[in-house]
């Protein structure tokens with residue numbers, strides 16, 4: 001092994017991620033950030049102090065041993081770097097692109113106080129991409145081993161479901177994933193646009209999982225095509241990971257006019273059905289000349305930047321200040337560079353038009369009394385009303401939990417928002433059924449979904465091996481009680 | 490149909506089978522002469538709307554199976570939203586059968602026409 005190179009001086013600037021220029025990138029759907037070269041990645045790795053306290057690890061929702069992977073990268077041992085990340089994160093090339101590192105690991109980096117933090121996210125992406133370019137043949141466990149360990153159904157193929165499927169397959173379970181859509185990947189495929197997360201990155205992660213013997217059955221809506229009870233009778237355990245994909249509307253007049261989309265509909269048409277290529281693809285999408293997007297999270301920015309790429313002028317309305325936008329700050333910068341007109345402290349009050357959208361009536365907002373989250377709840381500023389003429393309005397203000405599965409299974413306990421109740425092991429109120437990801441957290445992040453998928457796999461293994469071998473009763477307390485745990489809510 | 494029904498009445502636009510005209514005429518006759526417990530309308534939107542208008546005065550329970558534009562069909566996009574009694578419902582997961590007297594058919598008709606020109610383009614390419 002090559003000798004470890006010395007740390008670089010603290011004052012050395014952080015290596016910037018190479019990006020395509022805004023003019024160039026709005027012309028297509030290709031990826032915006034280009035990734036680091038090996039030399040640049042190692043150069044950046046050498047800024048890391050490899051400190052033993054490693055606060056960055058505390059900032060990582062799955063606790064990747066960041067200094068250890070960076071040390072391996074410094075040593076040029078990329079196999080080891082990848083192995084260290086994979087101990088905790090099944091989707092490094094994905095998370096290296098979409099995690100909000102500036103609020104997680106990088107925020108706690110000791111360099112952050114005086115200098116810029118180490119570019120941990122860019123390094124994770126580098127290692128993930130290196131593995132994509134240098135794949136290893138995954139070895140599927142022998143079919144014999146699989147049948148003895150047990151059969152598990154995973155419902156939903158987003159990051160939570162895929163992670164659980166991968167972990168369970170590695171433990172020797174026979175895993176079948178049921179996915180409602182015609183493509184696996186969840187939000188990674190239908191929500192996050194290709195210019196942030198190219199399809200081949202997701203497809204390769206999925207192939208790694210199917211190579212382990214995991215079956216993915218697409219076009220299967222659990223609760224409709226198959227019932228949860230049926231899955232329970234055919235499988236030894238079920239993991240529900242159906243996400244939080246129920247679009248929320250504002251409830252203002254005009255929301256059903258032709259030309260009003262939910263963020264999900266707009267993104268699905270383009271990302272999943274290739275509407276930007278219509279008429280070569282079967283599904284069209286309409287933007288017209290001017291698009292107004294409402295919202296402030298990742299989805300709203302993805303809609304705004306997608307609409308720009310379809311050739312429209314785009315205004316984005318957010319009801320609070322820019323600092324409070326619940327999304328990756330990098331994406332706001334990217335959107336503004338590309339030409340999105342960001343209007344903060346603004347909300348639509350009515351969409352007008354004769355059958356079809358013609359304009360949005362808006363009002364400016366000022367701070368009002370604090371709400372439940374402690375933030376000032378925005379209130380209209382009298383006399384500040386104005387109108388934006390537009391052809392399309394996209395509502396991307398958040399998601400609820402899709403009720404399809406829980407409606408078909410009355411014994412599955414949910415709260416008033418439809419969030420499925422789970423205990424600390426992610427067991428639901430229905431025996432043998434576990435749940436995690438956005439479905440149980442009510443809309444979070446990719447990395448938290450990965451963490452939940454991993455935790456669910458451990459719990460399912462404890463549950464099933466306990467049944468077979470009387471093991472893990474302490475890890476799975478519901479085994480010792482005839483009735484499953486029931487929460488308050 | 491005949492094996493499942495006591496009586497089948499057919500209406501065609503050109504009169505080539507059954508009565509000439511729409512299904513509204515035979516339906517009007519049946520409702521006027523028979524005790525009808527339920528009407529179920531499945532088909533083009535203007536027909537379902539006309540059926541709803543016909544049965545509304547006599548309060549015959551009427552079900553319409555709605556066919557709005559759908560994208561995913563799993564409750565995740567809201568493209569299929571319809572107003573039922575003033576409430577927004579997603580036809581793919583909350584329906585598609587609804588009380589026909591509560592449906593906002595005008596809104597549904599406008600939304601169904603959203604991609605008329607694109608549909609023509611696709612049809613011309615032989616992919617309609």
Ligand SMILES: Cc1cc2nc3c(=O)[nH]c(=O)nc-3n(C[C@H](O)[C@H](O)[C@H](O)COP(=O)(O)OP(=O)(O)OC[C@H]3O[C@@H](n4cnc5c(N)ncnc54)[C@H](O)[C@@H]3O)c2cc1C
Pocket residue numbers: 098099100155156157158159160161178179180181184185186187188191192220221222223241242243244245267298299302328402404405436437438439443444445446447449563
């Ligand atoms: C547009 C957008 C952008 C985002 N950007 C980011 C980002 O940059 N960074 C970040 O960390 N997070 C981001 N998020 C959030 C993140 O994507 C989610 O938190 C994460 O994907 C949740 O994973 P999941 O596995 O729980 O569910 P999902 O990814 O939602 O996957 C659920 C899957 O279950 C399927 N399903 C649903 N119902 C059924 C059923 N009845 N039967 C079978 N299958 C079913 C769905 O089709 C879907 O494929 C974004 C979200 C959106 C919508």
Ligand code: FES
Pocket residue numbers: 558559560561562563564565566567568569570579580581582
């Ligand atoms: S078709 Fe998407 S919600 Fe009904």
